[in-house]
Amino acid sequence: MKIVVLGGCAAGPKAAAKAKRMIPDADVEMYTREDVISYSACGLPYFIEGYFDEIEKLIIRTPEDFEEKGIKVRLNSACEAIMPAGKTVVINGEPITFDKLIIAIGARVNLPHIEKINLDGVFKLRSLKDGVDIKEQMKKSKRAVIVGAGYIGIEILEALVKNGIETVVIDETPYVLPIFDDEISELIKNHILENSSELVSFINSDIVTKFEGDKHIKKVITREGLEIDTDMCILSTGVKPNVEIARAAGIAIGETGAIKVNKRMQTNFPDIYACGDCAEKYSFIDQTPVWFALGSIANKEARTAAINACGGDDTFEGVQGSAVTKYFGFTMSMTGYTEREARIRGYDVECATVTKYDKAGYMPDAKNITIKLVVNAKNREIIGAQGIGCGDVDKRINAVVSAIQESMTVDDFLSVDLTYAPPFSTPIDPLVNAGYIIVGKLNKRGNHLN
Amino acid sequence: MKIVVLGGCAAGPKAAAKAKRMIPDADVEMYTREDVISYSACGLPYFIEGYFDEIEKLIIRTPEDFEEKGIKVRLNSACEAIMPAGKTVVINGEPITFDKLIIAIGARVNLPHIEKINLDGVFKLRSLKDGVDIKEQMKKSKRAVIVGAGYIGIEILEALVKNGIETVVIDETPYVLPIFDDEISELIKNHILENSSELVSFINSDIVTKFEGDKHIKKVITREGLEIDTDMCILSTGVKPNVEIARAAGIAIGETGAIKVNKRMQTNFPDIYACGDCAEKYSFIDQTPVWFALGSIANKEARTAAINACGGDDTFEGVQGSAVTKYFGFTMSMTGYTEREARIRGYDVECATVTKYDKAGYMPDAKNITIKLVVNAKNREIIGAQGIGCGDVDKRINAVVSAIQESMTVDDFLSVDLTYAPPFSTPIDPLVNAGYIIVGKLNKRGNHLN
Numbered sequence: 100m101k102i103v104v105l106g107g108c109a110a111g112p113k114a115a116a117k118a119k120r121m122i123p124d125a126d127v128e129m130y131t132r133e134d135v136i137s138y139s140a141c142g143l144p145y146f147i148e149g150y151f152d153e154i155e156k157l158i159i160r161t162p163e164d165f166e167e168k169g170i171k172v173r174l175n176s177a178c179e180a181i182m183p184a185g186k187t188v189v190i191n192g193e194p195i196t197f198d199k200l201i202i203a204i205g206a207r208v209n210l211p212h213i214e215k216i217n218l219d220g221v222f223k224l225r226s227l228k229d230g231v232d233i234k235e236q237m238k239k240s241k242r243a244v245i246v247g248a249g250y251i252g253i254e255i256l257e258a259l260v261k262n263g264i265e266t267v268v269i270d271e272t273p274y275v276l277p278i279f280d281d282e283i284s285e286l287i288k289n290h291i292l293e294n295s296s297e298l299v300s301f302i303n304s305d306i307v308t309k310f311e312g313d314k315h316i317k318k319v320i321t322r323e324g325l326e327i328d329t330d331m332c333i334l335s336t337g338v339k340p341n342v343e344i345a346r347a348a349g350i351a352i353g354e355t356g357a358i359k360v361n362k363r364m365q366t367n368f369p370d371i372y373a374c375g376d377c378a379e380k381y382s383f384i385d386q387t388p389v390w391f392a393l394g395s396i397a398n399k400e401a402r403t404a405a406i407n408a409c410g411g412d413d414t415f416e417g418v419q420g421s422a423v424t425k426y427f428g429f430t431m432s433m434t435g436y437t438e439r440e441a442r443i444r445g446y447d448v449e450c451a452t453v454t455k456y457d458k459a460g461y462m463p464d465a466k467n468i469t470i471k472l473v474v475n476a477k478n479r480e481i482i483g484a485q486g487i488g489c490g491d492v493d494k495r496i497n498a499v500v501s502a503i504q505e506s507m508t509v510d511d512f513l514s515v516d517l518t519y520a521p522p523f524s525t526p527i528d529p530l531v532n533a534g535y536i537i538v539g540k541l542n543k544r545g546n547h548l549n
Numbered sequence: 550m551k552i553v554v555l556g557g558c559a560a561g562p563k564a565a566a567k568a569k570r571m572i573p574d575a576d577v578e579m580y581t582r583e584d585v586i587s588y589s590a591c592g593l594p595y596f597i598e599g600y601f602d603e604i605e606k607l608i609i610r611t612p613e614d615f616e617e618k619g620i621k622v623r624l625n626s627a628c629e630a631i632m633p634a635g636k637t638v639v640i641n642g643e644p645i646t647f648d649k650l651i652i653a654i655g656a657r658v659n660l661p662h663i664e665k666i667n668l669d670g671v672f673k674l675r676s677l678k679d680g681v682d683i684k685e686q687m688k689k690s691k692r693a694v695i696v697g698a699g700y701i702g703i704e705i706l707e708a709l710v711k712n713g714i715e716t717v718v719i720d721e722t723p724y725v726l727p728i729f730d731d732e733i734s735e736l737i738k739n740h741i742l743e744n745s746s747e748l749v750s751f752i753n754s755d756i757v758t759k760f761e762g763d764k765h766i767k768k769v770i771t772r773e774g775l776e777i778d779t780d781m782c783i784l785s786t787g788v789k790p791n792v793e794i795a796r797a798a799g800i801a802i803g804e805t806g807a808i809k810v811n812k813r814m815q816t817n818f819p820d821i822y823a824c825g826d827c828a829e830k831y832s833f834i835d836q837t838p839v840w841f842a843l844g845s846i847a848n849k850e851a852r853t854a855a856i857n858a859c860g861g862d863d864t865f866e867g868v869q870g871s872a873v874t875k876y877f878g879f880t881m882s883m884t885g886y887t888e889r890e891a892r893i894r895g896y897d898v899e900c901a902t903v904t905k906y907d908k909a910g911y912m913p914d915a916k917n918i919t920i921k922l923v924v925n926a927k928n929r930e931i932i933g934a935q936g937i938g939c940g941d942v943d944k945r946i947n948a949v950v951s952a953i954q955e956s957m958t959v960d961d962f963l964s965v966d967l968t969y970a971p972p973f974s975t976p977i978d979p980l981v982n983a984g985y986i987i988v989g990k991l992n993k994r995g996n997h998l999n
Contacts, residue, residue: 109976142911142971156911250970383966394976395969416964423968432968461592461606493968494944498951500966505955514866516833516950518873518882518943519845520700521592526559526844 100125102408103188103195105178106203107131108138109394110375110401112160114201115170117405125409127170130190132177132204135227136162141394143230144251147237148258154227178204181348183368199370199408202345202358203401206338206376206392211246213334214309220316220331224251225338233333237262240330244268244319246307248275250424252335256291257426260298267327269302269319278422280437282452283471283485290429290487302327338392340377353379355390362414364404372408374400383417383504384435384482385444391420421500423493432493434500435483438473447476449544451536455529457490459521466490472499472509472533476541479508484530491523495530509537550575552858553638553645555628556653557581558588559844560825560851562610564651565620567855575859577620580640582627582654585677586612591844593680594701597687598708604677628654631798633818649820649858652795652808653851656788656826656842661696663784664759670766670781674701675788683783687712690780694718694769696757698725700874702785706741707876710748717777719752719769728872730887732902733921733935740879740937752777788842790827803829805840812864814854822858824850833867833954834885834932835894841870871950873943882943884950885933888923897926899994901986905979907940909971916940922949922959922983926991929958934980941973945980959984959991 102125104115115129129136137160146154162172173190180189181202187194208223210216222233233255237243243259245252248270259266270277274284275291291299302325310332311318319327340357351367353359357379364372375397382389396418406413421434441448452471459465468488475482484499486492502512512534519526527535552575554565565579579586587610596604612622623640630639631652637644658673660666672683683705687693693709695702698720709716720727724734725741741749752775760782761768769777790807801817803809807829814822825847832839846868856863871884891898902921909915918938925932934949936942952962962984969976977985 139909139911139971139976141969141976142909145909145912145971150913151911254970383964393969395967395974395978398976399964399981416961417966419966421966421968423970423973425970425972430973434966434968459589459592459595461589461601462595463600491941491944493973494941494947497944497948497967500968501948501951501957501962502955504961504965505952505957507951507955511866511954512951514833514849515954516867516869516871516884517845517947518871518884518950519591519843520704520873520875520943521589521595522875523873523880523943524845526589526591526848528845531849 100198101196102127102199102201103197104129104201104203105188106205106375106377107133107136107172108140108205110203110397112137112165113398113401114203114374114405115165116168117402118409119168119170121405121409121411123169128173128195129165129170130173130176130178132175133226134174136160136165136172136174138227139394140225143224143227144254144258146230147234147255148261154231157227178344181344181350181371183348183350183371186370200372201404201408202371202373202377203375204341204377206340208334209337209339210334211307211336213307215312216310218310218312218316219314220312221310221334222331223334224255236331237264240264242266242329244327244329244332245335246332247335247337248301249278249335249337250276250422253424253426255333255335256299260295263298265298267300267302267329269305269307269321271304271306273303275301275303276431278437279431279433279485280439280471283469283487286469287431287487291426294427338376340390340392342377345373345377353388355379355388357390362416363407364400364415365407372404374404381417383419386417389418389420391418393422419500419503421496423496428489429487430489430492431487432496433483433485434496435481435503436473437483437485438471441473441475441482446482448482449474449476449537449540451533451540453529453533453536455532456525457488457529458524462521468492468529470495470529470533472530472537474509474537474541476544479510479541480506481509481512495528498530509534509541513538550648551646552577552649552651553647554579554651554653555638556655556825557583557586557622558590558655560653560847561651562587562615563848563851564653564824564855565615566618567852568859569618569620571856571859571861573619578623578645579615579620580623580626580628582625583676584624586610586615586622586624588677589844590675593674593677594704594708596680597684597705598711604681607677628794631794631800631821633798633800633821636820650822651854651858652821652823652827653825654791654827656790658784659787659789660784661757661786663757665762666760668760668762668766669764670762671760671784672781673784674705686781687714690714692716692779694777694779694782695785696782697785697787698751699728699785699787700726700872703874703876705783705785706749710745713748715748717750717752717779719755719757719771721754721756723753725751726881728887729881729883729935730889730921733919733937736919737881737937741876744877788826790840790842792827795823795827803838805829805838807840812866813857814850814865815857822854824854831867833869836867839868839870841868843872869950869953871946873946878939879937880939880942881937882946883933883935884946885931885953886923887933887935888921891923891932896932898932899924899926899987899990901983901990903979903983903986905982906975907938907979908974912971918942918979920945920979920983922980922987924959924987924991926994929960929991930956931959931962945978948980959987963988
């Protein structure tokens, strides 16, 4: 039995380790185009910020760790072609056969069309080297531009602000963290500006068309004619799945653009699996194909792919796009569909947004949090939640995560027996408050569930 | 329409306010034996500790607030008798008729049999006055004894330690917070001793039989012959529901000793409802009668009772005994059945306890948390969770709360799409880690769910 794993960041190492544990006799081989494996790319903004200074801390396991377990690891070994019929991949020009193949080749930064994008001082953030390079440049810089106000953009913003860098964030949408609903994004933007106005400014509804500079970037030029002097620029413009070699091999690509898999993480070729950022996922809410690039999902999918590649039977049921980030003490978290996304998908929704204390009001450290719940008005099931604020937000969203996975109605959610004590919450949690409002609205509509 | 509410702490005011909102024309009258209404008894330990110094902060609404809404409030007005047939209650010797009655008369401290229990310096903690008295006595004291190491006992312990009081905690069980499983209680005890050994000592498996002193307490004597000098003693020996007037009226009492209600919070007399600490509840796990005295439950039950008393139709589905408390930065939280409780109830269970970082290990403030999951081995449903540690614990337990309410299997829980970012969690949350271990154990047993 020979199991070949392509990719060495998150899903690859997880799949390889699990496969070797399941069949200790199997030949397990892991190939990566990078010169390092098993690292936490999600931790890069915190390395840049200075939470820690040793980039090595982001490396979870070394090639030696894997070799010790009997797993062959090859660095700088990008896969050039997959031949499903011959059960062979080509790596560094050499054909390598497999019994089972697990594709975990991840995603890459979605680079925008910007003139002179290759100037020095222009970065993306994906690899460990990117992180080291940005941190070095930051130490010599006074001003920076971030292109893209998504999760990574906000995390880099915190890192730069913490280091005293005057930063301009440019996003093509009118919003900061545009994945949230508009009014929530507006609150996020206001919070950041109120707390960092001396260092941060946002440019929205505009795109970068051109960089200027000889060797090193000096200016960012936008479509609307803005010219921004800068010492560096970070492109946090989202990622896209690496699917080219899969597509060329006849492996089916899903409607989201990622590799199509069933819930066993199997591609259209039964002996070829895909997992992690390169693979498509199913929505827990309506079983439609969705795609997110998240380390937490990658790990779980890799486990399922490995179990099945080894002859077991496991399914990975779905995702909700649960995510969290922070701007210093301010947390932004979501799961499921936003109101906007739900409406685009044709749902009739009822929503409620509440701003309440995160704990008993008499506790001196009580802070306001804002919670938005999104409910499918037709069957009264909760389909989304967003939470922001300086209080305890993300773990509250996790109470909704389980509820959504189990198709809980907002009516049942009113009974949810959340933990309560004055230093932790209010007798009626803000989540349940939002639920009460939605139930009231739905009952007014007259479509009370019987 | 005349709605009479008995009780003025948590459930009573909530029920009265909701009833008046539902039927603005109704006569709503609230009677309480106390001289204050609508206060947060749960906040008393934090008042004593010094989080705030104004006891009034614990008062949520005053009688005037209610009178303004058109709700009649009578203080110092204990109900002496209920006559269901005549739809009348007797209060201060006066008969008062009702169309609908909502009983929300709470619980009281379960006083142990201790000689000279009425000495000065011996306290229970239930009313605002108790809180003020304890705080005053604490300021004059150097040593204290707490009888009972439950939630309230631990909260008072924090308050006393924060104020430099040398404190002995005595519990009849071998454990601290004995409601948790033994090994978790052991970890809690160790944590408290490691962090406060100069001020705290525990005496377990012993009970207090006698107090000594002339007017004021001077000594606590235990069954095992220990004599402890002290300046004060707090009895945190649990509570029991106030049911005497209900029982005398022929209102059915459930097997837990609390007033029996259906899910509409209705007693055996259709026009008489009960809610809050005096009422029995149903377990979400197996629909058996259970009883907990918790403000979060009281509020939700009161809402349901009021809706139904006003002719609406609402049910309160159940509880899980979810709870949380803290000892300074150390959080202790649980929901559902412990392993011990589950085994007593006849469940075949499989459990896993994991100790893991609460966030990415490279974040400098990562801290260990310990999570225990309890699963019904027969149908693989999660039936309990406990979490302790200095990290973010209670809101993690809340992700399990929703799962238990929806009878989620541990297999499905492995897919749960919890939020992830390095400052908040690990790619595979400790909760899911515990789930993996249990699934492994169950599969080894061979009762894999098909």
